[in-house]
Amino acid sequence: MKTAAKVIFIVDGVFATAIIDGLQPNPSSSFETSKESFDLSLDRYGITDARASGNVTHFVDNTGVNQVSILVLKKYESPILACAISEVLSSLAGEDTSIMPSLIFPFLVDSSKLKLERKKSLDENIYGIQIGPQTDVIQALASRHLKAPSSMQIHHEPLSCVLQLVRVLKTASFILIGQSGQHKTRVDDFEIICEIGESLASATSMQFVKEKVTWNPTKASKEPENEPWRALYG
Numbered sequence: 001m002k003t004a005a006k007v008i009f010i011v012d013g014v015f016a017t018a019i020i021d022g023l024q025p026n027p028s029s030s031f032e033t034s035k036e037s038f039d040l041s042l043d044r045y046g047i048t049d050a051r052a053s054g055n056v057t058h059f060v061d062n063t064g065v066n067q068v069s070i071l072v073l074k075k076y077e078s079p080i081l082a083c084a085i086s087e088v089l090s091s092l093a094g095e096d097t098s099i100m101p102s103l104i105f106p107f108l109v110d111s112s113k114l115k116l117e118r119k120k121s122l123d124e125n126i127y128g129i130q131i132g133p134q135t136d137v138i139q140a141l142a143s144r145h146l147k148a149p150s151s152m153q154i155h156h157e158p159l160s161c162v163l164q165l166v167r168v169l170k171t172a173s174f175i176l177i178g179q180s181g182q183h184k185t186r187v188d189d190f191e192i193i194c195e196i197g198e199s200l201a202s203a204t205s206m207q208f209v210k211e212k213v214t215w216n217p218t219k220a221s222k223e224p225e226n227e228p229w230r231a232l233y234g
């Protein structure tokens, strides 16, 4: 898959639409947008009844250079989820694994799925985890966000999956973790999304336009507490 050198990879579909709607080129930049879909085979993982699919939006500058790509993966459950993310990551590397784009993974995670030791809760709205080499865009994000404490426990499948895969790849990545539901009101989730959006925008020389965001919290959230696949693990 051909992408920009900066890729925003949204694995957790909950707020993909909000981010895509809000992220806009700067009026001064004359970026053009183009959209495409991807649909990758998972045969090599022994999965023949599902493929890794999703959409990509590219922001191309007036010299034809693709500046930012936003990639949204379709929703998958474990264990297909891990294969799908892994396949998309390898398709980003293309033939030359030494030129991997800088990857930014924004997440909005219910605060009940993030814990410190002794069940202490985490106070910040947003935490960051930096992995792999530093690039300008990663540095920009790292300077804006508090590092997630190393004792943070993550009980959120897509997030732990991304962390594991990216740590193995050691590619330049930044994971933004917004805590949802912390204050039990809708407004705050919206504000956290906007804060994440603004970070993404500033790191990629775009702007985040709150007014364009459609956020429907009732439709967006609530994964089932007991995912059926968990039964397989006893």
Ligand SMILES: *[C@@H]1O[C@H](CO)[C@@H](O)[C@H](O)[C@H]1NC(C)=O
Pocket (backbone or CB within 6 Å): 016, 037, 053, 054, 055, 072, 073, 074, 075
């Ligand atoms: C991809 O785009 C199509 C058409 O706009 C839309 O129906 C579909 O839900 C999108 N898929 C994802 C994963 O965003």
